[in-house]
Amino acid sequence: MTAPPPAPAPEGADVAMLRVTGKQLQADGVLTLELASPSGARLRDWTPGSHIDLVLPTGLTRQYSLCGDRWDPTTYRVGVLLEPESRGGSTYVHEQLQVGDLVGAGGPRNNFPLVPSERYLFVAGGIGITPILPMVHQAELLGADWRLLYGGRRRGSMAFLDELAGYGDRVQVRPQDEFGLLDLPGFLGEPREGVRVYACGPAPLLAAVERACAYWPPHALRVERFVAEDAGAPARVAPFEVELARTGTTVTVTPDVTVLEALSRVGVEILSSCRRGVCGTCETTVLAGRPDHRDALLDDDERAADDCMYVCVSRSRDERLVLDL
Amino acid sequence: MTATAAPGTTPPGTAVPTSDVDPFSHEVLEDPLPMHEALREAGPVVLLSEYDVFALARYDDVHAALVNWQDFQSSAGVGLSNFRYEEPWRPPSILLEADPPRHDAPRRVLQKVLGPRALRRLREQWAADADVLVDEVLARGSSFDAARDLGAVFPLRVFPEAVGIPQPGREKLLPYGDHAFNAFGPANDLVAKGAPRVAELSGWVNEQCRREVLAPTGFGADIWAASDRGDITPEQAPLAVRSLLTAGVDTTVHGISAILYAFATHPEQWARLRAEPSLARIAFDEAVRWESPVQTFFRTATTDVRVGDVVIPEGRKILMFLAAANRDPRRWADPDRFDLGRDPSGHVGFGMGIHQCVGQHVARLEAESIVTALARRVRTIELDGPPVRHHNNTLRALESVPVRVVLD
Numbered sequence: 001m002t003a004p005p006p007a008p009a010p011e012g013a014d015v016a017m018l019r020v021t022g023k024q025l026q027a028d029g030v031l032t033l034e035l036a037s038p039s040g041a042r043l044r045d046w047t048p049g050s051h052i053d054l055v056l057p058t059g060l061t062r063q064y065s066l067c068g069d070r071w072d073p074t075t076y077r078v079g080v081l082l083e084p085e086s087r088g089g090s091t092y093v094h095e096q097l098q099v100g101d102l103v104g105a106g107g108p109r110n111n112f113p114l115v116p117s118e119r120y121l122f123v124a125g126g127i128g129i130t131p132i133l134p135m136v137h138q139a140e141l142l143g144a145d146w147r148l149l150y151g152g153r154r155r156g157s158m159a160f161l162d163e164l165a166g167y168g169d170r171v172q173v174r175p176q177d178e179f180g181l182l183d184l185p186g187f188l189g190e191p192r193e194g195v196r197v198y199a200c201g202p203a204p205l206l207a208a209v210e211r212a213c214a215y216w217p218p219h220a221l222r223v224e225r226f227v228a229e230d231a232g233a234p235a236r237v238a239p240f241e242v243e244l245a246r247t248g249t250t251v252t253v254t255p256d257v258t259v260l261e262a263l264s265r266v267g268v269e270i271l272s273s274c275r276r277g278v279c280g281t282c283e284t285t286v287l288a289g290r291p292d293h294r295d296a297l298l299d300d301d302e303r304a305a306d307d308c309m310y311v312c313v314s315r316s317r318d319e320r321l322v323l324d325l
Numbered sequence: 326m327t328a329t330a331a332p333g334t335t336p337p338g339t340a341v342p343t344s345d346v347d348p349f350s351h352e353v354l355e356d357p358l359p360m361h362e363a364l365r366e367a368g369p370v371v372l373l374s375e376y377d378v379f380a381l382a383r384y385d386d387v388h389a390a391l392v393n394w395q396d397f398q399s400s401a402g403v404g405l406s407n408f409r410y411e412e413p414w415r416p417p418s419i420l421l422e423a424d425p426p427r428h429d430a431p432r433r434v435l436q437k438v439l440g441p442r443a444l445r446r447l448r449e450q451w452a453a454d455a456d457v458l459v460d461e462v463l464a465r466g467s468s469f470d471a472a473r474d475l476g477a478v479f480p481l482r483v484f485p486e487a488v489g490i491p492q493p494g495r496e497k498l499l500p501y502g503d504h505a506f507n508a509f510g511p512a513n514d515l516v517a518k519g520a521p522r523v524a525e526l527s528g529w530v531n532e533q534c535r536r537e538v539l540a541p542t543g544f545g546a547d548i549w550a551a552s553d554r555g556d557i558t559p560e561q562a563p564l565a566v567r568s569l570l571t572a573g574v575d576t577t578v579h580g581i582s583a584i585l586y587a588f589a590t591h592p593e594q595w596a597r598l599r600a601e602p603s604l605a606r607i608a609f610d611e612a613v614r615w616e617s618p619v620q621t622f623f624r625t626a627t628t629d630v631r632v633g634d635v636v637i638p639e640g641r642k643i644l645m646f647l648a649a650a651n652r653d654p655r656r657w658a659d660p661d662r663f664d665l666g667r668d669p670s671g672h673v674g675f676g677m678g679i680h681q682c683v684g685q686h687v688a689r690l691e692a693e694s695i696v697t698a699l700a701r702r703v704r705t706i707e708l709d710g711p712p713v714r715h716h717n718n719t720l721r722a723l724e725s726v727p728v729r730v731v732l733d
Contacts, residue, residue, distance in 0.1 A: 042392060042393070045394070045425075045678070045679055047425070047426070047429045047433075048426075070425065071395050073393070073395060110433070113429065113430065113433055113556070114426075114429070114430075115430055115555050115556050115557070116427075116430050116557060116558050116561065117555075117558075138426045141426060142426060142427070196555070219553075219554050219555040220555075264668070269607065269668055271606050271607050271610055271669075271670055272670040272671075273610075273670055273671065273672075273675065273677075273681070273685070274677065274681065275670070275671065279681055279685070280440055280441045280686060281670075281685070281686075281689075283441045283442075297436075297440070302442065308442070
């Protein structure tokens with residue numbers, strides 16, 4: 001065998017991009033986006049409760065829970081509620097974003113994982129149904145005993161009712177204009193062992209669930225808060241510079257290449273493995289500047305520390321990053 | 326061995342190259358490279374008539390199967406045995422022999438416990454431990470056995486300690502792991518050789534996984550703490566510890582022996598490492614690519630899966646040759662050369678996808694520690710006699726690598 005081997009398939013900055021392949025209204029003010037790799041390749045694997053970061057063409061970064069089918073390796077689905085009072089992320093998605101558009105992407109990351117249990121109680125309010133939807137599919141698949149209490153303002157504003165219909169009595173749909181406030185004590189019952197309670201929705205609902213679970217065993221309740229609109233610097237679409245502290249070299253990273261590739265072009269080889277921000281092999285210490293984390297590894301605290309990054313996918317929020325290389 | 330394009334047993338109408346090679350015979354285990362090349366060149370998929378399983382040996386196909394957990398399941402066993410029909414020799418691993426969704430929670434916990442950030446606190450200690458061991462070995466003379474005196478010793482010094490199991494009995498981890506990796510293959514003489522001690526070794530290993538036995542700090546304690554938080558169940562915690570003890574010792578022993586063997590046979594690469602010690606990390610992954618301490622794993626088709634022109638029917642076993650993929654000339658330039666100038670990133674020696682070795686960062690840190698310690702004192706290293714292979718159905722292993730060194 002003497003033929004020269006082709007270079008490995010370039011993934012490059014492509015890993016951090018998604019193309020909108022579907023946009024569909026699910027309920028009043030709620031639409032779903034379907035997203036795929038521009039090359040049609042497999043997407044990074046995810047688990048129920050995961051969210052992805054979408055970097056909109058305006059530079060805003062928004063988090064959305066994945067609510068599709070993880071057995072479909074090439075498509076993500078997210079649900080987006082139109083929030084006219086917001087700083088514009090949801091308005092942009094509803095009004096501007098088109099099928100065929102490209103968006104930057106990070107993650108998936110999961111701060112709300114479904115832990116093993118034989119019994120689950122799910123509480124969802126409004127758009128909080130999105131992380132819960134794949135959870136109930138999974139609970140069903142595992143043969144767990146589960147129930148879902150799903151509230152919203154009006155039936156017409158509640159997404160995925162059709163997909164939930166097949167579960168029959170396990171799902172209680174309780175629009176506020178028909179039933180009033182959710183009857184949490186009635187749904188949750190007495191505190192007991194062996195039950196995991198998952199809740200996602202607006203802050204007042206989560207506060208009510210926390211009060212209702214005050215006497216439950218530790219770790220019985222897990223909630224996902226909608227994070228406040230991102231106040232940090234918008235992700236950069238412009239080039240940025242990476243300074244290598246040990247040699248003083250500076251490298252410019254343009255939008256079409258990863259940091260890993262940019263470093264490799266100037267002869268700085270960093271060991272990597274998955275090149276998808278999943279395995280952690282290319283972890284690099286950050287001495288200055290704020291990375292734009294696109295990996296699936298760091299939790300919120302670790303991201304906020306800004307002391308390391310995975311150069312195969314992550315980029316920069318600042319004009320200059322200083323790495324310990 | 327012969328590889329002929331004869332109609333296979335399945336599927337009707339499709340010709341699949343067939344080979345009568347036994348990948349688990351002693352002849353092949355002694356030197357698997359000719360078989361790897363023959364399988365790679367026969368086609369994307371080859372039917373192994375000896376076991377009636379489908380083999381993948383090209384990089385692209387092995388990589389694609391590794392990441393595709395949807396079509397290539399692990400819960401029917403990652404060895405030859407099909408758990409749909411056969412009883413496993415021990416309760417299945419909750420990681421290696423599990424699929425999503427059951428695989429999710431244990432994987433998440435171990436990924437954190439063994440993640441690069443969690444290992445930072447071990448780096449200095451392991452570097453010091455490596456210096457001590459290297460000094461001990463070099464004090465005995467300039468000739469030693471790189472496999473027996475370093476490869477088989479260093480992981481047993483640092484890893485069980487990091488897990489937090491008691492000192493007595495740690496030597497049992499090696500024969501236990503050896504048997505576990507043999508058991509992924511057919512019920513041949515290698516499996517029979519380990520059988521008499523299975524009950525004793527399994528009993529001892531299971532005992533070490535109990536919370537009361539484990540040290541209050543360490544990977545074991547971290548796993549039990551995760552069960553306190555409900556991230557995994559109390560029933561899963563000992564099995565997660567068992568995974569570390571099964572998969573974390575023999576693999577690193579043979580990985581370290583592999584890199585020392587590679588340097589002993591490539592003096593110019595040792596010189597290069599000495600000139601640039603920060604290459605130790607890349608050198609280990611290059612050694613893992615070049616030698617592939619874990620040679621193979623199986624999957625089972627969950628549906629009729631097309632690979633190239635062949636449809637592998639649902640329920641059938643697929644044997645993935647990680648080692649053959651790691652030397653596929655379609656992917657690697659001059660693949661048989663151990664070369665620190667190469668970027669080994671993307672090799673499948675640790676697997677790929679959701680089952681990729683969760684302990685890979687531990688392995689790298691162990692190897693980096695020992696190689697760096699050796700490079701500090703040793704100017705040249707070369708073979709001092711013929712290396713001796715150790716045969717295992719899954720592992721590419723070295724029993725003995727006699728070397729002679731010149732110190733600074």
